[in-house]
Amino acid sequence: MPELPEVEVVRLGLAEHVTGRTVAAVEVRHPRSVRRHLAGELDFAARLAGRQIRAARRRGKYLWLDLGGEQALLAHLGMSGQMRIQEPGSIDETHLRVRLQFTDGGTELRFIDQRTFGGLSVEDVVDGLPIPVTHIARDPLDPCFDPDAVIAGIRQRRTALKRALLDQTLVSGIGNIYADEALWRARLHGARLTATLTRAQGRAVLTAVTEVMTEALAAGGTSFDALYVNINGASGYFDRSLAAYGQDGRPCPRCGTAIRRDAFMNRSSHTCPRCQPRPRHPHP
């Protein structure tokens, strides 16, 4: 489940179901899912056995289970990763990649990932962050998120606004859905050059990001199919509230003009041609 609200839904579920439990055994069913654990899958399993999970944390789209001792089980869900809590002995999912069992003999934690772009690793924690997360910027739901600093960073770039929003080292957690939704809410076009963005417009788009993510989280995230589900396998329903993403041909909820889809950055961008006119000096 990719973007911040979906990852946060998973984090909340993990916090409820695995905090305080001690890992008994780890089964790696697909080596690719632990490829970022450079010491290999045997080392991965050995480093988890006997460890107690203290907390479930997140920054942007990265998720980790605090193991104490300045180590953590780090997860990135990639495009299709899921975390599921299941009864021991229940049927293995088709794309089950990693299984964690606990010393209490209760439910097990499963990492399921169709496309295997995601993965797990055990990482050292420095200043509260697993090493691979240290280059990731704070996300809009972080209590220490500093919008003015992010706006300054965006304005210093020489690129298009949407590209900046998707840059996880500037502000994290934003993916293609919430970038399009926030730009629509702020009435800005993603091809707008960051250098020409006013501070007020920067503030508007970051406010829109925060609001749309908060609303999506309250709805349990965005899900179009069974690939994006919470730890119990349930889908969120924010897809019903999307104004732009995936709405090509449908009327803009604000003005009724048909939403259009264009190729941008090797993916799709959805805009209202009336509310979000293409900038005159577009080319990034």
Next chain:
DNA sequence: CCGAAAACCTGAACGC
């Protein structure tokens, strides 16, 4: 520094 493209995968949807 910036951007484009490819790479890493599987499966669903669609056109013929």
Next chain:
DNA sequence: TGCGTTCAGGTTTTCG
């Protein structure tokens, strides 16, 4: 029914 194409909520690397 089957085959080829295109597309998908991401990140990283490589090459100009």
